[in-house]
Amino acid sequence: MHPRYHAPFAQLSDTLQHALLPILERPDFVGMLLADDVTTLCTQCDLTPETLAYALLPLAAACAIAPISHFQVGAVAQGESGNLYFGANMEFTAVPLQQTLHAEQSAIAHAWLRQERGLTSITVNYTPCGHCRQFMNELNRANTLHIHLPGREPAQLHHYLPDAFGPQDLNITTLLMDPVNHGRTLLDADLLAQTALDAANRSHAPYSNALSGVALETERGTVYTGRYAENAAFNPSLPPLQVALNLMNLAGEDIHSVRRAALVEPRNTTISQWVMLQIILAEAGCTDVQQHFID
Template sequence: MSANPFAADKRIARRCEEILSQSSPALFERAGAMAFADGVISAADCTHLIDEFGLEDKIELMRLLPQLARRYARPVISGFEVGAVGLERETGSLLLGGNMEFSGTHLRLTIHGETCLAARAFSRGTTLVAIALGEAHPCGHCRQFLSEFAGAPSLRLIDPLGHDLALADLLPWPFDPAYLGDEGAVAGRICWPDLVLADGIACRAELLAAGRLAHAPYTKNPAAAALRLADGRIISGAAIESVAYNPSMDPLEVAIINLVALGGKGDDVVEIHLAERRDRPVSHARRAVLLAEAFAPQARFASHFWKD
């Protein structure tokens, strides 16, 4: 294992260990119930948890919850669960997420816990102030993605071991969108207001809403995906392009992240729809078919194109 150059606050570590040893079953039960519907603990619910369990503040609460967030992890290949907790700047709510792997595809479709949170925040039109992990040690792939889509280089990375780092400590000189002449992602910005999709296509409204929010400045292909569930719900996701190209996220990956956050699984999906532009240098269709076959093989897959 690599050497850790960052000192941890042992006082914080001792306090987290003490709280978890005494209160973790009750804390996880209460917090898990609050996050059950959508993987979100509201700002008001955070206040209730802080008061009920005698915690110092929301940051201390976050340090205690990565273990709970592992419920959103789906590491079907490695078995290595990563739970992550993100604090939204705009709402004060906590987002819970985890890593995902897809058997039958390839490792490049793996979704890391940290990128899961950043993609969820992007889908919600928000940014992140802090992320709590079991250990504040994201891989280089995640550091690049967080530098573009978490909201700011001042993003805090914390853990129950007592680390409190800024993303800039871990990635002090990032390759940023300015290198390719782009200003970067802006939370909630409608980038493609003129997208049009033919009438009569299933999930048309959801595909249009997601596609218009897609961050696709490099391929000019604002792709979107929508999952229709057996209960009638429709969950969507938009393409998120990194200035480094890899790590970028396909729209179906983002839609799956949003589905898992709502407690859904592949077996719930009856239809998968993808919309993108024709004749772009990059197409999402092949990877989407591969991922769809692995995640929801029973679902009908349909590919559509935005109208010129």
């Protein structure tokens, strides 16, 4: 079990500890529970998926990286598959606060990168801020998404975001988490760049068309990818680097162990991920960064 889980794990009921321990001790545990695991835990511990998600919130919050706020937020997203996905806030020093990854964004991006096609609910240990409510409104299941908060009755997203502005107001029909492949190609690119290209081809950028993807190779040789997730309100858009670092963090790897990175984005674009990506990765100790262009 990753050391960050020790303290919150000790606070769980004995029954849940006994049932959950074999899952947390798997070498390939990456901060998600497969549907079969969820069913088994619910049966053994007399829980529903919703009450299980509440119980898991302290474990998700333990994944937070918060050097600025020192405030840990955890989220658990439930996919249509029945899988549960951890999420936690992630903050970055030396760059503007707008680069922060919120816990709800983290859980959504986690599910998206694990090939989940839609979410039924998101459970959070604190009320979602307006930024996150707007981000969730980009989802393909926004109209039916339920928000679960401790001590409150579950409510749909639009209870928290009434009279919302979203992709439908801009005539966008392909929504976040819809399967896409933009079909762009790269010539004479190595495997890391080709992996970043695949991420760019699956990114959600209907407002700027600035498709972008990132691939990070760690000291262990593991590769993590990130896709750009754009938002109708622009500011809640999620850069591909944060998506990749989020996946890496939830899998239990130190984000300072990135050895090299590749970014793929359009050559002629109204926006670029390049400058901020270099700054954040340099702060994490990585300066071996490639930039590749698609037309």
